Amino acid sequence: MEEKNRQGEGAKAAGGWAAVAAELRSAIGEGKHAPGSRLPSERALSEQFGVSRVTMRRAIAELEGEGLLRVARGSGAYVRCDMPVRFQLGDKVRFSKNLTAADANLTRKLVSARDVPANADVAARLNLQPGETVLEMCAVAYADALPVSVVMRSCSAQRFRGLAEKFVAMSSFTAALKDYGVTDYWRRSTDITARMPTEAEARLLQQSRLMPVLAYAGEDIDAEGTIISCQIGCFASERVVVTV
Amino acid sequence: MEEKNRQGEGAKAAGGWAAVAAELRSAIGEGKHAPGSRLPSERALSEQFGVSRVTMRRAIAELEGEGLLRVARGSGAYVRCDMPVRFQLGDKVRFSKNLTAADANLTRKLVSARDVPANADVAARLNLQPGETVLEMCAVAYADALPVSVVMRSCSAQRFRGLAEKFVAMSSFTAALKDYGVTDYWRRSTDITARMPTEAEARLLQQSRLMPVLAYAGEDIDAEGTIISCQIGCFASERVVVTV
DNA sequence: TTTATAAATTGGTATATACCAATTTCAAGG
DNA sequence: CCTTGAAATTGGTATATACCAATTTATAAA
Numbered sequence: 001m002e003e004k005n006r007q008g009e010g011a012k013a014a015g016g017w018a019a020v021a022a023e024l025r026s027a028i029g030e031g032k033h034a035p036g037s038r039l040p041s042e043r044a045l046s047e048q049f050g051v052s053r054v055t056m057r058r059a060i061a062e063l064e065g066e067g068l069l070r071v072a073r074g075s076g077a078y079v080r081c082d083m084p085v086r087f088q089l090g091d092k093v094r095f096s097k098n099l100t101a102a103d104a105n106l107t108r109k110l111v112s113a114r115d116v117p118a119n120a121d122v123a124a125r126l127n128l129q130p131g132e133t134v135l136e137m138c139a140v141a142y143a144d145a146l147p148v149s150v151v152m153r154s155c156s157a158q159r160f161r162g163l164a165e166k167f168v169a170m171s172s173f174t175a176a177l178k179d180y181g182v183t184d185y186w187r188r189s190t191d192i193t194a195r196m197p198t199e200a201e202a203r204l205l206q207q208s209r210l211m212p213v214l215a216y217a218g219e220d221i222d223a224e225g226t227i228i229s230c231q232i233g234c235f236a237s238e239r240v241v242v243t244v
Numbered sequence: 245m246e247e248k249n250r251q252g253e254g255a256k257a258a259g260g261w262a263a264v265a266a267e268l269r270s271a272i273g274e275g276k277h278a279p280g281s282r283l284p285s286e287r288a289l290s291e292q293f294g295v296s297r298v299t300m301r302r303a304i305a306e307l308e309g310e311g312l313l314r315v316a317r318g319s320g321a322y323v324r325c326d327m328p329v330r331f332q333l334g335d336k337v338r339f340s341k342n343l344t345a346a347d348a349n350l351t352r353k354l355v356s357a358r359d360v361p362a363n364a365d366v367a368a369r370l371n372l373q374p375g376e377t378v379l380e381m382c383a384v385a386y387a388d389a390l391p392v393s394v395v396m397r398s399c400s401a402q403r404f405r406g407l408a409e410k411f412v413a414m415s416s417f418t419a420a421l422k423d424y425g426v427t428d429y430w431r432r433s434t435d436i437t438a439r440m441p442t443e444a445e446a447r448l449l450q451q452s453r454l455m456p457v458l459a460y461a462g463e464d465i466d467a468e469g470t471i472i473s474c475q476i477g478c479f480a481s482e483r484v485v486v487t488v
Numbered sequence: 489t490t491t492a493t494a495a496a497t498t499g500g501t502a503t504a505t506a507c508c509a510a511t512t513t514c515a516a517g518g
Numbered sequence: 519c520c521t522t523g524a525a526a527t528t529g530g531t532a533t534a535t536a537c538c539a540a541t542t543t544a545t546a547a548a
Contacts, residue, residue, distance in 0.1 A: 016501065018443075041528055052503045057529085065440045073529045074511030194438035194456040194481035196309045199262075212438040212456030212481075237438035237456075244434045260531065285498055296533045301499085317499045318541030 017058035020049050024059060028068060028079055036081035039069070065210040067238050108171065111138040111150075111204065113164035115157045122154050125219055125230040133157040137164055140204050148240050150204045151233030160229075177228070185228050190218035192242070197234065205236040212237050261302035264293050268303060272312060272323055280325040283313070309454040311482050352415065355382040355394075355448065357408035359401045366398050369463055369474040377401040381408055384448050392484050394448045395477030404473075421472070429472050434462035436486070441478065449480040456481050 024045075033039060039060075040048065046056035060077055063069045071077045115133050123130040135157045141149045153173075155163065159180065166176040177185065194212050202209045213234035220228040235242065268289075277283060283304075284292065290300035304321055307313045315321045359377050367374040379401045385393045399407065403424065410420035421429065438456050446453045457478035464472040479486065 043528080054504090055502060058501085060529095067439070071529070072511080074509070074527080076511095076528065189487055192436060192458065192486040193484065194458040194479075195311070196454075196456060210440075212440060214436065214438040214458075235438075240437065242436045244436060287498080298534090299532060302531090304499095315499075316541080318497080318539070320498065320541095 017051075017055050017062065020051055020055060020059035021062040023049070025063060025066075025068065028063075033079050035079050037079055038075075039077040039079065041076065061210060064208055067211060071208065107142045108173075109140050109142065110164060110168055111140055113137040118154070122230060126154065126156060126227055128156060135160055135163060137167070143239070146239060147205045147236065149233055149235045150201055151231050153229050153231045153233075155229035182222050182228060185220045185222045188219045188221045188227075190216050192216045194237070195234075201234060205234075207236045207238055214240060214242060261295075261299050261306065264295055264299060265303035265306040267293070269307060269310075269312060272307075277323050279323050281323055282319075283321040283323065285320065305454060308452055311455060315452065351386045352417075353384050353386065354408060354412055355384055357381045362398070366474060370398065370400060370471055372400060379404055379407060381411070387483070390483060391449045391480065393477055393479045394445055395475050397473050397475045397477075399473035426466050426472060429464045429466045432463045432465045432471075434460050436460045438481070439478075445478060449478075451480045451482055458484060458486060 027033060039045065042053055042056050042060065045060075046053040049056060049059075051059075060069060060071065064071050064077075068080060069077050070080050114136055116136050117131045118126065118128050118134045120130050122128075122134060123132065126134065128134065134154045137153045139151055139153065140147050141151070160177075163176055163180070166179060167173055170176050174185075193215050195215050197205065197207065197209060197211075197213045199209065201213060205213070207213075214237050215232075215234040217230070217232045219230045222228055271277060283289065286297055286300050286304065289304075290297040293300060293303075295303075304313060304315065308315050308321075312324060313321050314324050358380055360380050361375045362370065362372050362378045364374050366372075366378060367376065370378065372378065378398045381397045383395055383397065384391050385395070404421075407420055407424070410423060411417055414420050418429075437459050439459050441449065441451065441453060441455075441457045443453065445457060449457070451457075458481050459476075459478040461474070461476045463474045466472055
């Protein structure tokens with residue numbers, strides 16, 4: 001049926017999707033594919049490299065995971081122009097230039113808000129009884145129109161009744177919280193780890209499902225040490241570097 | 245040749261690898277596959293779910309990326325027993341119970357050490373001239389035999405000549421640095437982000453290439469503010485939660 | 489019993505093919 | 519010039535099949 005696979009006796013060095021990925025990676029690094037430009041189609045590339053489309057796709061997925069490519073269905077694969085170049089061909093890593101979040105225009109958008117009974121985890125973190133009603137808000141943060149984080153914020157529904165509406169009106173949590181007697185608040189602690197995004201998160205962050213996110217969880221407290229809210233969210237790793 | 249694909253008219257709901265992954269995820273969540281136990285082979289599962297082995301593999305890869313499964317070539321796929329359960333079927337995230345790194349037995353092992361000319365990035369961070377020789381050491385940190393991080397540490401080769409040997413002998417950087425007049429040192433700042441591991445990193449961390457790592461970069465300074473070394477490394481996200 | 493070897497099992501890679509779905513392109517119509 | 523809609527392009531998903539590579543299991547030899 002197929003031509004009796006000749007894996008191993010191939011002429012192309014160590015063959016396989018990894019070799020194809022390495023070759024493509026080098027070609028991009030050498031400027032053979034300009035940043036921002038579109039790569040040839042998968043079908044064309046697979047022919048060019050002398051492999052099947054499946055193998056070609058595997059190689060492309062690898063580079064997408066590295067942040068070198070951005071793949072758009074129906075359109076094509078593009079060389080990322082903000083060139084993170086986090087990877088050096090050895091086993092060393094270089095970080096992208098600090099995208100100065102300072103001078104970026106940060107905005108927030110409320111995606112959803114609803115009252116739900118607190119589960120054990122949230123109840124413990126908010127010092128509430130399990131089952132007590134909490135206001136759960138999902139918001140996306142943007143830096144100059146680019147989404148950088150999506151966060152699920154939970155707080156007592158009793159104490160902060162109507163907070164969601166106030167936030168939408170004022171477009172600021174800090175301002176909205178003032179109506180509840182919270183003049184200032186701080187982050188008590190933050191837990192950070194890395195994981196793959198859910199489909200919803202990838203969509204909200206406008207990032208590939210193959211790129212991980214920087215996940216975090218933490219609680220906000222006011223001057224008296226009372227817990228205001230707890231947050232669980234994630235940053236788009238391709239656009240955010242957290243400095244501690 | 246094949247039986248004319250009937251995608252879309254399938255009987256299995258929304259069909260596709262995502263549906264298979266969801267079904268398998270639920271089955272595991274419901275305890276139909278005990279933690280630590282081995283799943284049926286890919287070939288058996290694909291038959292059981294009524295999909296091709298390729299599709300089955302895609303679904304399994306998804307769950308491996310979520311940290312639910314550990315896949316071992318030649319052996320099988322196992323349900324992870326430390327069950328992180330970071331994902332909740334909605335769009336919420338729950339964190340694993342803090343693996344108390346405090347009472348874990350932390351050890352370090354030097355993987356490699358060599359003198360190399362500093363590239364622009366390292367030179368700038370160490371306040372050296374580009375091309376000046378730096379000592380580049382690669383070390384892996386273990387918590388109770390489990391690798392948790394791999395780090396590439398660079399420092400001036402002139403000032404810290406023989407540091408690698410001293411570290412191996414004393415098995416402690418802090419102790420070894422005392423021989424160079426460094427009584428104490430601090431972390432100036434740390435940049436954190438998430439990315440996929442290189443093949444070498446995945447091997448050293450004994451983790452799947454489908455699981456991301458928590459990447460970091462930072463510099464150590466002594467009491468006078470002089471830069472001692474700069475580090476670029478990553479944590480195994482499946483085993484580490486960084487608390488800030 | 490232990491060791492060495494062969495066979496079976498199981499995941500990993502690769503090919504060819506077919507069709508779906510989103511996007512882009514382009515020609516016709518207003 | 520703009521809009522509409524068909525056609526082409528391009529990535530996404532799926533099947534069947536074959537062979538490679540690491541591991542495990544069974545078997546034979548010492």
